[in-house]
Amino acid sequence: MTRGEVDREVHEYDVVVVGGGVAGLTAACSAAEHGARVALVDRATESETGGNTRYTEAFLRMASLEETADGLEDTLVEDFMGHPDPSVVHEAAAPVERRSALYRSHHVVDPDYVAELAAEAPGTLAWMTGHGMRFDVLPTPFLTTSTTRMAPVGGGLAIVETMGKAARGLGVAFHFETTARALLTDPGDGSVVGVAASTPGGPVELRGRVVLASGGYQGNAELMARYHGERALTTRPVARGGNYNKGEGLEMALALGAATAGSFSLFHAEPVDPRSGEPEAAIFCFPHGVLVNAAGERFTDEARGPIDAWYERTTREIQAQERGVAWVVLDQQSLAVPNLRAGIRTDQPPVRGATLAELAARIGVPADALERTVAAYNAACPDPAGFDHRSPDGLATNGLVPPKSNWARPLAEGPFEAYPVMAANVFTFGGLKTTAAAEVVDRDGRPVAGLWAAGELTGLYYSNYTGSTSVLRGATFGRIAGREAARSVVGAPA
Secondary structure (H helix, E strand, O other), rough: OOOOOOEEEEEEEEEEEEOOOOOHHHHHHHHHHHHOOOOEEEEEHHHOOHHHHHOOOOOOOOEEOEEEOOOOHHHOOOOOOOOOHHHHHHHOOHHHHHHOHHHHHHOOOOHHHHHHHHHHHHHHHHHHOOOOOOOOOOOOOOOOOOOOOEEEOEEEHHHHHHHHHHHHHOOOEEEEEEEEEEEEEEEOOOOEEEEEEOHHHHHEEEEEEEEEEEOOOOOOOHHHHHHHHHHHOOOOOOHHHHHHHHHHHHHHHHOEEEOOEOOOEEEHHHHOOOOOOOOEEEEHHHOOOEEEEEOOOOOOOOOOOOHHHHHHHHHHHHOOOHHHEEEEHHHHHHHOOOOOHHHEEEEEOOEEEHHHHHHHHHHHOOHHHHHHHHHHHHHHOHHHHHOOOOOOOOOOOOOOOOOOOOOOOOOOOOOOEEEEEEEEEEEEEEEEEEEOOOEEEEEOEEEEEEEEEEEEHEEOOOOOOOOOOHHHHHHHHHHHHHHHHHHHHOOOOO
């Protein structure tokens, strides 16, 4: 060993999976089923393995176990991606073999990837069911919805436990408290041949084809500031598991010249109570109240449509307020909306006030401003006779700026309640570009030999998250990535 070299313990496998959430676990199980010797590495301890998956309810945009929800593909492909060059993106309509390298590496949604998700998602859930998972139509925290959903019984924790058990039964070797730091490449052809990692006992190398499934970078303050500027200071991971997502998977692949997809200027924002340390302490009740900032003023339309389709855009407007926090103000009529409490997931109590002035003092906003804001809102509310909490009812304010498009009823029945709301970072949008076979693509449009990726590390979303698709695509492309990585080594049959 020459001076400066590090003596690393070396482990030989066929496939090395980086990350222990839904994408990593499905990749590991799939690769092992196809005859590969598989390792899974996770920087977390065994008791906290699973990243975001461990803490999510894991809703899935499905009509049933046999079919995806209506409009899934269109919603993903029609997400606003800026203004890409038409002379490049028109190649999406050409046969695959005629698409240029420029198109293959372009920073836009790949329709083939979306089509593969829709085609393979039902089979993936059936496959997971064969490993012991159970799925059902379960209650959501959304008071109104724009699509159909299912979920695993037991949420994301059930995925971590059930698919983790399946992986162990298939012989997958788990390496906890092991952080992948760099991709190893063959000096001859440049293909990926493993990862260099750090452990409490020192550096190690894990050799084999690599599947990156290590999530986004929401747990890395430096990367958040680099990509999101001042907004990085007024957000945090939506659950404890997100703090483990520090972006090494992204950095390792970019160091090899990987192409990207998804918006690096945005993240999936969820409205949560900043006082709570509970995972996903969501506040989804604001369509039935008013949102005010530190100045006691409204700043957005609280009820543009079904909450599940609009909460992210409203949450970004909350983040744009002073210190990135707003308050939702409710009265007794609001609180009597059927099932309203299902849209309040915090473990912290509301702030209460017998009058608006008393409430204002307790939430730290100017009392006169809050009273003026609510009075102006109340005066603009229409006759409430058409109110219908079950769906957007068109009960809109008259002449108010900003307007409230639905469920506009006066806030007049005290005592009043308020909850603080901030933008939590569920996951970052920008990530690696992959093919429909989960291959990581380089900036010349060529697959990086020996490297696949799945889950939130891969870019797909641009201006608005297509709800209940993250876990679904993590599972689907994790399964694909594991299969393809194994086949590249052992030639496993379909």
